[in-house]
Amino acid sequence: MNRITPVVLCGGGGTRLWPRSRSARPKPFLPLLDDGGTLFAATLARCADRSHFAPPLIVAGAAHLPFVQQETDGIEGARVIVEPTMRNTAAAIALAAHLLPRDAVILVCPSDHFIADVSAFRNAVAKAARLAGEGWLVAFGITPDEPETGYGYIRQGEPLGEGFHIASFVEKPDRARAETFLADGGYSWNGGLFAFRAGAFLDELATHRPQMAACVEQAVTGGSTEGAAFHPQREAFERIAAESVDYAVMENTRKAAMVRVDMGWSDIGNWKALHAARGHDAAGNTVRGNAELVDCRNVMVDSDGPRISVIGLEDVIVVVDGDDILVTSAAGAQQVGKLKGPSSQ
Amino acid sequence: MNRITPVVLCGGGGTRLWPRSRSARPKPFLPLLDDGGTLFAATLARCADRSHFAPPLIVAGAAHLPFVQQETDGIEGARVIVEPTMRNTAAAIALAAHLLPRDAVILVCPSDHFIADVSAFRNAVAKAARLAGEGWLVAFGITPDEPETGYGYIRQGEPLGEGFHIASFVEKPDRARAETFLADGGYSWNGGLFAFRAGAFLDELATHRPQMAACVEQAVTGGSTEGAAFHPQREAFERIAAESVDYAVMENTRKAAMVRVDMGWSDIGNWKALHAARGHDAAGNTVRGNAELVDCRNVMVDSDGPRISVIGLEDVIVVVDGDDILVTSAAGAQQVGKLKGPSSQ
Numbered sequence: 001m002n003r004i005t006p007v008v009l010c011g012g013g014g015t016r017l018w019p020r021s022r023s024a025r026p027k028p029f030l031p032l033l034d035d036g037g038t039l040f041a042a043t044l045a046r047c048a049d050r051s052h053f054a055p056p057l058i059v060a061g062a063a064h065l066p067f068v069q070q071e072t073d074g075i076e077g078a079r080v081i082v083e084p085t086m087r088n089t090a091a092a093i094a095l096a097a098h099l100l101p102r103d104a105v106i107l108v109c110p111s112d113h114f115i116a117d118v119s120a121f122r123n124a125v126a127k128a129a130r131l132a133g134e135g136w137l138v139a140f141g142i143t144p145d146e147p148e149t150g151y152g153y154i155r156q157g158e159p160l161g162e163g164f165h166i167a168s169f170v171e172k173p174d175r176a177r178a179e180t181f182l183a184d185g186g187y188s189w190n191g192g193l194f195a196f197r198a199g200a201f202l203d204e205l206a207t208h209r210p211q212m213a214a215c216v217e218q219a220v221t222g223g224s225t226e227g228a229a230f231h232p233q234r235e236a237f238e239r240i241a242a243e244s245v246d247y248a249v250m251e252n253t254r255k256a257a258m259v260r261v262d263m264g265w266s267d268i269g270n271w272k273a274l275h276a277a278r279g280h281d282a283a284g285n286t287v288r289g290n291a292e293l294v295d296c297r298n299v300m301v302d303s304d305g306p307r308i309s310v311i312g313l314e315d316v317i318v319v320v321d322g323d324d325i326l327v328t329s330a331a332g333a334q335q336v337g338k339l340k341g342p343s344s345q
Numbered sequence: 346m347n348r349i350t351p352v353v354l355c356g357g358g359g360t361r362l363w364p365r366s367r368s369a370r371p372k373p374f375l376p377l378l379d380d381g382g383t384l385f386a387a388t389l390a391r392c393a394d395r396s397h398f399a400p401p402l403i404v405a406g407a408a409h410l411p412f413v414q415q416e417t418d419g420i421e422g423a424r425v426i427v428e429p430t431m432r433n434t435a436a437a438i439a440l441a442a443h444l445l446p447r448d449a450v451i452l453v454c455p456s457d458h459f460i461a462d463v464s465a466f467r468n469a470v471a472k473a474a475r476l477a478g479e480g481w482l483v484a485f486g487i488t489p490d491e492p493e494t495g496y497g498y499i500r501q502g503e504p505l506g507e508g509f510h511i512a513s514f515v516e517k518p519d520r521a522r523a524e525t526f527l528a529d530g531g532y533s534w535n536g537g538l539f540a541f542r543a544g545a546f547l548d549e550l551a552t553h554r555p556q557m558a559a560c561v562e563q564a565v566t567g568g569s570t571e572g573a574a575f576h577p578q579r580e581a582f583e584r585i586a587a588e589s590v591d592y593a594v595m596e597n598t599r600k601a602a603m604v605r606v607d608m609g610w611s612d613i614g615n616w617k618a619l620h621a622a623r624g625h626d627a628a629g630n631t632v633r634g635n636a637e638l639v640d641c642r643n644v645m646v647d648s649d650g651p652r653i654s655v656i657g658l659e660d661v662i663v664v665v666d667g668d669d670i671l672v673t674s675a676a677g678a679q680q681v682g683k684l685k686g687p688s689s690q
Contacts, residue, residue, distance in 0.1 A: 019654075292684055292685055294677070294680060294683075294684065295677065295680070303670075305668065306665075306667075306668045306669060306670050307668060307669050307670065308670045308672065309364075309669070309670070309671050309672070309673075309681075309684050310672045310673070311671075311672075311673035311674060311677030311678075311680050311681065311684070312673060312674035312676055312677025312680070313661070313672065313673070313674055313677070316658070316661075316672070318670070318672050320651075320670060322651075323650065323651045323652060324651060324652050324654070325648075325651050325652065325653045325654070325663070325665060325670060326654050326655075326656075327653065327654070327655045327656075327658065327661070327663050327672055328654075328655065328656035328657060328658070329656065329657035329658055331657055332639070332640060332656030332657025332658070333656075335639060335640070335656050335657070336654075336656065338639070339637055339639065339654050339656070340637055
């Protein structure tokens with residue numbers, strides 16, 4: 001079988017990880033992990049085995065190019081598509097598909113997610129690649145372990161090879177529906193990972209979004225290559241509708257398939273999720289930086305400098321970044337993006 | 346009646362108000378009040394009416410002299426006794442008594458307490474001064490409104506003029522005893538305020554602590570005056586036993602009396618107490634500095650610079666001072682003095 005080409009997407013602001021995540025340095029490029037590494041670097045590392053994966057093709061905004069280059073400098077054959085502006089995932093994937101042979105199997109990898117179980121990831125990728133080789137557009141359905149209301153769901157249909165047909169994509173549910181999904185067992189989270197042949201994707205895009213397909217083609221034809229970087233033609237690119245790949249293609253194609261995977265996945269959508277992904281001490285506390293905790297349980301502390309002293313709290317998150325200090329309940333972590341502070345930066 | 350001489354004591358480190366309170370700038374000199382004023386300035390202001398009070402005599406450590414002078418520069422006749430080292434309240438009061446006429450009525454005022462109802466304070470001072478004029482050593486018993494375990498108590502005896510004899514002084518009780526004291530009604534908090542004639546105090550000191558009285562006399566005789574400042578002779582002063590006025594004199598004298606007063610008193614012993622003394626919004630929140638509160642109740646925020654964003658918390662205190670950040674539950678505020686941080690400054 002041919003090697004799989006990772007297409008690594010670097011969009012997404014991550015305002016809910018404010019104050020650490022800011023527009024100048026969004027979530028994929030922050031040293032969030034226990035080892036001090038970034039989610040972007042971890043994404044590349046999961047696809048570093050050259051017996052299975054071709055060198056990565058990265059899609060990133062111009063402003064974040066220095067962060068990308070810092071991690072890809074040592075990766076032979078890595079290429080970057082530099083987006084002049086953000087146009088959501090359908091456009092980003094279409095650009096990448098245009099730059100690859102039609103029969104190349106693409107693995108779409110968001111670079112701001114956490115995956116604890118890398119071998120489960122690789123097994124699922126192998127299954128998805130086999131389905132993709134047969135012409136299917138394959139989504140990854142993450143096995144849910146709680147009634148999460150922050151994710152879209154995929155309802156699985158009849159079995160298909162090592163996976164399933166997709167019965168339908170489901171918008172973020174309310175709590176009651178999320179609980180029925182969890183009990184049902186036939187629903188999984190849409191993790192934003194996909195596998196398909198480049199040509200199959202472009203054909204489906206041309207069918208369901210002909211206008212977008214035309215703009216992408218113009219942006220590629222009129223674009224320019226500079227070393228490992230490809231710059232799409234700006235005017236054509238800016239005419240592309242900013243739609244997600246789910247909305248533009250996956251929900252419309254008759255070739256939608258899925259593989260299920262349980263791999264300790266998290267979108268690290270907020271500080272509570274990051275707390276869960278990091279290591280804890282016996283009391284459930286997680287400390288990064290200079291801190292003293294007294295009588296605390298499930299407290300997360302993350303400071304870029306000042307010393308944080310915490311007394312007598314439970315399920316609380318404290319983050320210090322420059323001149324900003326965030327103190328939130330775990331439940332309140334969902335609301336961080338709504339603070340006036342982050343929007344007024 | 347002669348005017349009363351306020352003797353303002355500036356000892357006390359206030360480690361439980363760390364990180365705002367540090368040894369270089371202890372509690373009396375911090376801008377803790379709603380109007381940005383210090384407890385020391387508020388203490389002077391309560392005794393500023395020259396028809397009732399003589400100019401103040403202040404006892405302070407050498408290191409804190411600049412803070413004292415900043416507030417007393419405009420006060421005609423104010424004097425300062427500069428302690429070369431801390432020797433607790435009995436020594437401080439004895440020094441002051443020596444510098445005043447024997448028949449002067451002294452009002453001993455700790456400068457690190459908060460008093461909400463100044464007219465209640467003045468009424469109690471008038472009563473205490475009348476008893477002091479008759480030769481009594483008068484303590485102020487603060488009417489308790491909760492079973493506080495952090496204060497010493499005074500048990501009142503038979504009525505005496507506008508006050509009472511003192512039946513006994515009681516050490517800080519446990520919770521159960523504090524509750525019986527509150528229910529009994531005959532116990533009040535020892536607020537550390539006293540009134541007596543200078544000569545009466547020195548006589549009692551000579552009776553019950555002859556060694557201390559001798560050392561104080563030597564320290565005064567060998568001391569030197571420099572403008573408004575009096576410097577006791579260091580060697581003699583350092584020989585004085587560091588005892589509280591309660592322990593050295595009040596618990597031993599047969600002339601102990603008390604007046605009761607309900608004046609919104611607090612020793613501002615920790616951040617929770619300061620939160621109570623400050624103004625609140627409808628949700629019980631108190632903000633000093635740059636902050637945004639979302640879904641918070643009874644939260645206190647105090648920042649000297651960085652912006653603090655708080656989400657979804659109740660009964661939590663956040664204080665930022667330079668490179669130190671304190672986040673504590675209201676109940677945990679009692680433990681601030683036990684942090685490793687403050688002791689390692």
